[in-house]
Amino acid sequence: MSENxxxxxxxxxxxxxxxxxxxxxxxxxxxxxxxRFGVSRTPVREALMQLDAIGLIEIRPRRGAIVIDPGPHxxxxxxxxxxxxxxxxxxxxxxxxxxxxxxxxxxxxxxxEKSAAAGDSDAYYYDNxxxxxxxxxxxxxxxxxxxxxxxxxxxxxxxxxxxxxxxRLSTSFSEHCAIVDAIFAGDGDKARxxxxxxxxxxxxxxxxxxxxxxxx
Amino acid sequence: MSENxxxxxxxxxxxxxxxxxxxxxxxxxxxxxxxRFGVSRTPVREALMQLDAIGLIEIRPRRGAIVIDPGPHxxxxxxxxxxxxxxxxxxxxxxxxxxxxxxxxxxxxxxxEKSAAAGDSDAYYYDNxxxxxxxxxxxxxxxxxxxxxxxxxxxxxxxxxxxxxxxRLSTSFSEHCAIVDAIFAGDGDKARxxxxxxxxxxxxxxxxxxxxxxxx
DNA sequence: GTCAACAATCGTGTATACAAGAATTGTGTT
DNA sequence: AACACAATTCTTGTATACACGATTGTTGAC
Numbered sequence: 001m002s003e004n005x006x007x008x009x010x011x012x013x014x015x016x017x018x019x020x021x022x023x024x025x026x027x028x029x030x031x032x033x034x035x036r037f038g039v040s041r042t043p044v045r046e047a048l049m050q051l052d053a054i055g056l057i058e059i060r061p062r063r064g065a066i067v068i069d070p071g072p073h074x075x076x077x078x079x080x081x082x083x084x085x086x087x088x089x090x091x092x093x094x095x096x097x098x099x100x101x102x103x104x105x106x107x108x109x110x111x112x113e114k115s116a117a118a119g120d121s122d123a124y125y126y127d128n129x130x131x132x133x134x135x136x137x138x139x140x141x142x143x144x145x146x147x148x149x150x151x152x153x154x155x156x157x158x159x160x161x162x163x164x165x166x167x168r169l170s171t172s173f174s175e176h177c178a179i180v181d182a183i184f185a186g187d188g189d190k191a192r193x194x195x196x197x198x199x200x201x202x203x204x205x206x207x208x209x210x211x212x213x214x215x216x
Numbered sequence: 217m218s219e220n221x222x223x224x225x226x227x228x229x230x231x232x233x234x235x236x237x238x239x240x241x242x243x244x245x246x247x248x249x250x251x252r253f254g255v256s257r258t259p260v261r262e263a264l265m266q267l268d269a270i271g272l273i274e275i276r277p278r279r280g281a282i283v284i285d286p287g288p289h290x291x292x293x294x295x296x297x298x299x300x301x302x303x304x305x306x307x308x309x310x311x312x313x314x315x316x317x318x319x320x321x322x323x324x325x326x327x328x329e330k331s332a333a334a335g336d337s338d339a340y341y342y343d344n345x346x347x348x349x350x351x352x353x354x355x356x357x358x359x360x361x362x363x364x365x366x367x368x369x370x371x372x373x374x375x376x377x378x379x380x381x382x383x384r385l386s387t388s389f390s391e392h393c394a395i396v397d398a399i400f401a402g403d404g405d406k407a408r409x410x411x412x413x414x415x416x417x418x419x420x421x422x423x424x425x426x427x428x429x430x431x432x
Numbered sequence: 433g434t435c436a437a438c439a440a441t442c443g444t445g446t447a448t449a450c451a452a453g454a455a456t457t458g459t460g461t462t
Numbered sequence: 463a464a465c466a467c468a469a470t471t472c473t474t475g476t477a478t479a480c481a482c483g484a485t486t487g488t489t490g491a492c
Binding site: 220221222255256257258259262277278279 | 477
């Protein structure tokens with residue numbers, strides 16, 4: 001539990017939203033949350049204000065807070081931006097790679113290989129996250145890294161759905177291989193291009209996403 | 217004044233920060249702000265929480281809020297990301313351009329031409345903002361548009377400094393011309409490339425930025 | 433004269449109280 | 463039976479009170 005209740009609540013509620021414990025469109029009652037977490041309404045409100053600022057919920061004046069429902073089209077737009085940012089991170093990584101970053105990428109890439117070979121999509125989900133974070137970090141742009149991590153968090157639930165699609169694990173991993181090669185070869189443009197197509201959801205992958213979102 | 221005091225305060229304080237009325241590193245005392253705006257500490261705190269979530273200030277537990285000082289290097293990183301997002305917006309605009317967007321771009325481009333010819337850097341500053349917003353809108357990605365607008369806001373003070381540099385007005389406008397041509401020609405890749413270099417700050421423009429930031 | 437410890441003061445964090453606006457339910461009328 | 467209006471209830475928005483931690487100033491010792 002963080003040093004002040006407000007922060008802690010923010011993280012708690014944010015996780016609850018991202019793990020779909022609070023479903024999109026659901027109303028978040030301040031009093032209910034307060035009693036549920038055993039605190040007063042004040043820190044609850046502060047947490048909600050922050051989540052509103054981040055864009056996870058919407059506070060309609062005098063009418064309470066609701067969890068934002070992005071909808072398939074907006075999720076697609078978010079992936080589009082994510083692809084662009086990851087592409088930039090990859091091209092920077094290729095140019096600025098140092099020994100520590102190289103090792104971090106190699107390590108997480110290795111873990112991905114294991115989970116992919118085992119067909120363990122849950123494990124791959126986590127290892128994949130570490131792999132991408134390693135690339136953000138290798139780009140040596142703190143601001144870009146923060147933006148990437150934040151957007152990655154918001155897309156987490158959908159990413160998870162995607163991995164369930166047949167064969168996605170092995171194709172994802174082979175794409176990783178090409179990305180790693182490009183970064184290690186110092187080919188920024190290639191790394192950018194590969195990451196953009198790896199992260200973006202084109203063609204049939206978009207219908208997969210829509211289908212899995214509708215299934216909930 | 218917005219419907220609730222919290223929102224209003226958030227905008228008010230945000231503007232004060234972006235217009236450098238509160239300088240970077242400055243401490244924001246809740247009680248002082250409350251009396252200054254004639255409200256209680258509660259809405260002030262809520263405004264500060266939101267600004268913290270956005271990244272404009274930092275709230276250190278039990279030690280108050282301070283205005284974040286990005287520093288030249290971080291500002292550079294922010295421009296780097298901005299360039300990438302604008303590039304994406306431009307490429308989307310080229311692909312998805314419709315009549316309304318085309319007219320909006322043409323109109324704001326025309327206003328830029330006038331202010332540039334008149335050498336009026338303040339007028340150009342506003343017209344330029346409208347021009348870029350027209351491109352965001354033409355991309356038809358609400359999420360991307362929001363991200364662009366938000367980052368554009370945060371970079372506003374530095375952008376303003378940049379325009380003061382000698383000859384920047386005319387070179388900026390001629391770059392606009394090329395961008396408009398690419399978008400109207402439907403050449404997404406070219407629009408992307410041109411916007412990236414237009415927005416990014418490479419070479420001597422970076423030292424200009426550092427110099428003007430140090431001058432304050 | 434300088435450094436350390438303690439005390440007083442100041443500011444933040446949380447709870448609670450109160451006011452005002454929305455939503456809901458009940459009643460009356462058509 | 464259905465719709466409209468009114469009253470009540472519930473929830474949000476703001477203010478205030480209180481407690482705890484941090485900061486600063488002062489005093490004493492080395």
